[in-house]
Amino acid sequence: MPADPAALRLALAGEIAAGNPALDPAWHDAVAAVPRELFVENALFRHAGTEWTPVRQTETSDDEWLKMVYTDRTWVTQIDEQDAADVEGPVAGSPTSSATLPSLVVRTAQVADLQPGQHILEVGTGTGYSTAILCHRLGTDNVVSIEYDTGLAATAAAHLRAAGYTPALAVGDGLRGCREHADYDAIIATCSVRHIPPHWFWQLNDGGSITTTICGWMQAAGLIRLVLDDEGTAHGRFTADHITYMLARPHERPPSPLFLRIDGDTTPARLDPALLERWEARFVAQLAAPSAELMDTSSGIILRDVATGSQAWTEPEGTGWTVHQHGPLRLWDRVENALIQWQKAQAPDLTGFGMTATPESQTVWIGSPQGPTWQLPV
Template sequence: MTDPAALRRHLAGAIHVDDPAWRDALEGVPRELFLGDALFRPTGTQWEPVHRDETDPGEWLRMVYQDTTWVTQIDGVAAADASGPMSGRPTSSSTLPSLIVRMLDLAGIRGGAKVLEIGTGTGYSTAILCHRLGDEQVFSIEYDPGLATAAADHIHAAGHFPNLVTGDGLAGHKDAAEYDAIVATCAVRHIPPAWLFQVRDGGTITTTISGWMLASGLIRLTVQDDGTATGRFAGNQIGYMLARPHERPPRPLYYQHSGQTRPTRVNPALVEDWTGQFLAQLAAPSAELMTSGDGVILVDVATGSQAWTESAADGWQVHQHGPLHLWDQVEDALITWQGAGSPSQSDFGMTVETDGTQRVWMGAPDGPSWNLPV
């Protein structure tokens, strides 16, 4: 199958959303216009550029219409500018189509809504919004000027002319506020206050809460007339790249210290569970998580504190060094979770208070909770 329209119909038909208008938008927006002349695909520990003019046209279209995320930039280098495989961190991508429409569906966006999109990226999700809502109802902001220019070209080539802004998406776009909904195609460590001020009462903010352990949770918050916002996590196992101002800072090389040693109260493998890792990140929000062949390693970016686990004759033991007892924090959260029956992430929610406090809670707003870094 090499007919783009047929490929779009096939892709849209395989995706479940409550509002069928989002499937119609997938059928109507040609994704090939948004991937440019090259993309990266993973090859072992590196990223290999795949150039359109060096690929069979039918194969290129089949790649374009796979329900996958295609990385388009590594550490600021576009795939079209890469002469060979690269190591590094993705800094821009075209998100898998099913995630885009599931997120827009979760946001509860309907015809006539005025929407601010945080993170234009390639422009593909912006065009899907335009197809559903009309160009004049869509505002999209991109942090990277180069990406913003390319996205505008892609969106215009698809026949859409929304309101495009280059700037810091964490500050929103107050000139056109208020919005019925804000949708972020990047992850954040906490909800930026500007978003709350720019959404109407009863409007929604749909985003991914993530952090320096790269755990994440998709949530829709409803903004109340008293300035608070609350909502539950969807439970989808997804991940977006962190907004650049929220990315973890560089840290010194890791040198293992013995520190204080004790037996662990839980199996360290719990932090490799989707919800377990999310809890670990809530409990130690300024720490990075690494895995070794014999346990896990936590390193706090702010203080240099560290914790690392290893197997012992009767189970596991942990070594902790520095001013923060990172494993104590993580372990307490995991034990609380186990005591509640190890519920899935969809049993968690979040509340933003009027004083700026942002809490992720388990079960109910008055249940066990962890504050986000703000």
């Protein structure tokens, strides 16, 4: 018997609800109603090793294609702004658009505490799938969505029309919000940011909220909902989720030059660099060194500061580790000191972290605003 898309949608919605018992049933209903196959369209990428291989609907059976579409996973649809449908063979590069896994879409919406009747801005239309989920739950007239990529925006608009949804769509830099349709009761981002853009604050109604993932160039992120108070300051605490979205394109790190190790100053490391394998440890590390990237090697880790060229790299020595540091920033010292502060605070998971933010100043802290604190690169 051929695969039934409606049955597959219902099964996917049930799987997501079983994995998140606290999920509002209305989000279950949205997943069960929105035809994801219209948004994945006819091509996507599979990842193997260091390459991405395009898979076309015409090259698979209908049943196999639908089962792929209704798997709870992210399907990358664009690599370095090349659409899967336009690529003939394997390519290397970084994802620039995807059909986000449905469980993440509704998890983010649940954290945002979105309610029917609220006027919502979604930053990052992408394929349009998450926009359709929001429309089903909140009503088409209540949803505004903005997309940076003009080609993606046009494709998403076609997808949404085909699915029967007609939200207000805009093309432009979502980090500047969407002034045309402001003000908003809530802003929800399907991209990660290094800091909260000032325009998001300025386009919120009193008591409005911002839900996004705060991420850095070490690829650890925290999902947070911030609520604006009467004085224009937003407050919130991170959830426990180990999730992220693609960084907003203006917040992506610039291309890295070839890395050449420089010995620099050599000192013993107080911490084992393997600690940075923990999500929360990397989150702390990028708070301490916000313009640095982290690379793992077979013999340790490398930190390289994109802004100054400073570097630090570790190597085993006896039963411990040696660290080499070069440049104006002593990167390892910064990271190590922050990790020790985190350990002294009992090494909490992400729920132990919170954030206080204004357009001019944004800090992430442990425990309370009086605890260990780091400034985001606004």
